[in-house]
Amino acid sequence: MSKASKIISVLFHPLLMPTLGFLILFNSGTYLGYIPFDFKKMIFLIVVLCTLVIPLSLIPFFLYQKMIFSIHMSEKRERLVPLVITFLLYFFCYYLLARIPIPPLYQAFCLSAVISVLIALIITIKWKISIHMTGIGGIIGLIVFLIYSMRINLEFYLIISLLCAGLIGTARLQLKAHNPPELYTGFITGLIVIPSVMLLF
DSSP: OHHHHHHHHHHTOGGGHHHHHHHHHHTSSSGGGOSOHHHHHHHHHHHHIIIIIHHHHTHHHHHHTTSOSSTTOOSGGGGHHHHHHHHHHHHHHHHHHTTSOOOHHHHHHHHHHHHHHHHHHHHHHHSOOOHHHHHHHHHHHHHHHHHHHHOOOOHHHHHHHHHHHHHHHHHHHHTTSOOHHHHHHHHHHHHHHHHHHHHHO
16 A cells, blocks of 8 residues: 555656646647647747756756755755745746736736745745645636636546545555645645636636
């Protein structure tokens, strides 16, 4: 069971969530998907590099410098520097996307991810929040926003993401990485911040 929980934690790593969110936007069946392929490729490349590849590539450096003691970053204090770096990279991603002539909702989603990381960072200074649950909560928030703001049928995506949230939460509890309040706080943070920022953008 512990091995399965570790696999789930890796497969649904929070750094993957921005990429997943943009894939949902690309395939939402709305005007968001009807942009030139070259723009999609550019957006995808920027997002993957800034929010996934570069943050992951820094983990060996953090380990070597003893800023973290394992890739799981079990202790609260281990998470602070990686979260600061992640916030800066996410903001740089938003900075780049804001200079491309693309639908504003793409930029809004990226900005909402930046703000989610910032809130998680602020909370982490005093308390340990589940970043995994913040990530999946954000994906669910994005899907709910698209369903109600654009009146489109994404219920299948919503059901799958809710099931994933249950799996992730169970895995994190099984690994004793978090307690229930930490999971709920993370989930609610992502669930509220993402659609709120996109609505106000």
